[in-house]
Amino acid sequence: MFKDQSQTSLPPEETKAERTRRKVFDTAMTLFRGRGFDETTMRDISKDAGMALGTAYYHFPSKEAIISAYxxxxxxxxxxxxxxxxxxxxxxxxxxxxxxxxxxxxxxxxxxxxxxxxxxxxxxxxxxxxxxxxxxxxxxxxxxxxxxxxxxxxxxxxxxxxxxxxxxxxxxxxxxxxxxxxxxxxxxxxxxxxxxxxxxxxxxxxxxxxxxxxxxxxxxxxxxxxxxxxxxxxxxxxxxxxxxx
Structure with missing residues (x-):
């Protein structure tokens, strides 16, 4: 019944910063669901997202902040x-x-x-x-x-x-x-x-x-x-x- 649209195509007006934030979020969700919340670190998220650790922390200061966004x-x-x-x-x-x-x-x-x-x-x-x-x-x-x-x-x-x-x-x-x-x-x-x-x-x-x-x-x-x-x-x-x- 419910169709998850969280990772559908993004609107063209989305800024680069918003795209980066979404990439961090989507990568974290994939890892949380596959590897587990406790087993996943911010370093794991930034590595799989292909960005510097500081960039991931800029958008989400912690794993808990990502869950709040979830x-x-x-x-x-x-x-x-x-x-x-x-x-x-x-x-x-x-x-x-x-x-x-x-x-x-x-x-x-x-x-x-x-x-x-x-x-x-x-x-x-x-x-x-x-x-x-x-x-x-x-x-x-x-x-x-x-x-x-x-x-x-x-x-x-x-x-x-x-x-x-x-x-x-x-x-x-x-x-x-x-x-x-x-x-x-x-x-x-x-x-x-x-x-x-x-x-x-x-x-x-x-x-x-x-x-x-x-x-x-x-x-x-x-x-x-x-x-x-x-x-x-x-x-x-x-x-x-x-x-x-």
Whole structure:
């Protein structure tokens, strides 16, 4: 489903510096995926890229900086894919399936590399921690991409505030499970994804039942307050999340 366009032909207006930076990035990704993140050095990258070590360091001061660029590129390409294909999906479940499936498929081939850098998630201050402060903007962007699947749905204020964050948490859990899934083609992860999304749509139907509003609404408000107190919710909401209210 997802077509990786990270190494397609470049626009003619790209500068020499941008081409050099991209060459360092593409070379590093090839080595990280083939040799391993820990086993690859900046010297290895510069050698395979055919440039001086200082040139590689000029564009990326460390291997971690290259992975940060990978995070940004991955999120940008996923958002572009979702935006392009959203109109093809007629139901909420179809839209959610497209968004989640394309994300998992996008990183499926990078399981080895992502597994090697997952250790950084134990340090919330590390720039590569996907749950840390340094990646907060990427977290917001990811939530906004997921929220695109909810556009046009009639959601109460409490649901509109919580659901995108809940979907993001589900996506993060599935990505983690993907790293450990040794089944052929990671079929267990994709099956778990399908089952989770089907259940999500069913539960959303229950939550939106007007007869249950007096019971459900106070609970959702309490959950929202708990997340705010724990500083888990993303207060600076992207425009698409504000549209859902």
């Amino acid at each position: 995070y940004e590129s991955t999120q940008s390409r996923h958002h572009a894919y979702v935006t392009e294909h959203l109109a093809e999906c007629k139901t909420l479940q179809e839209r959610l399936h497209m968004v989640f499936h394309s994300k998992l498929e996008q990183v499926q081939g990078d399981r080895r590399m992502l597994g090697a850098i997952f250790k950084f998630n134990g340090d919330p201050k590390h720039p590569l921690s996907v749950l840390g402060d340094e990646t907060r903007e990427l977290q917001r962007q990811s939530v906004a991409t997921l929220a695109l699947a909810l556009r046009g749905e009639r959601l109460g204020r409490e649901v509109a505030e919580l659901l995108p964050l809940a979907l993001w948490a589900l996506q993060m859990g599935l990505l983690l499970y993907l790293l450990y899934d040794s089944s052929e083609g990671q079929r267990r992860t994709f099956r778990l994804m399908d089952q989770s999304l089907a259940l999500t749509v069913q539960l959303l139907g229950v939550v939106r039942n007007p007869l249950l509003g007096p019971v459900v609404t106070p609970i959702l408000r309490q959950v929202g307050q708990m997340l705010d107190d724990a500083q888990i919710s993303l207060k600076d909401r992207p425009p698409i999340l504000q549209e859902l209210k």
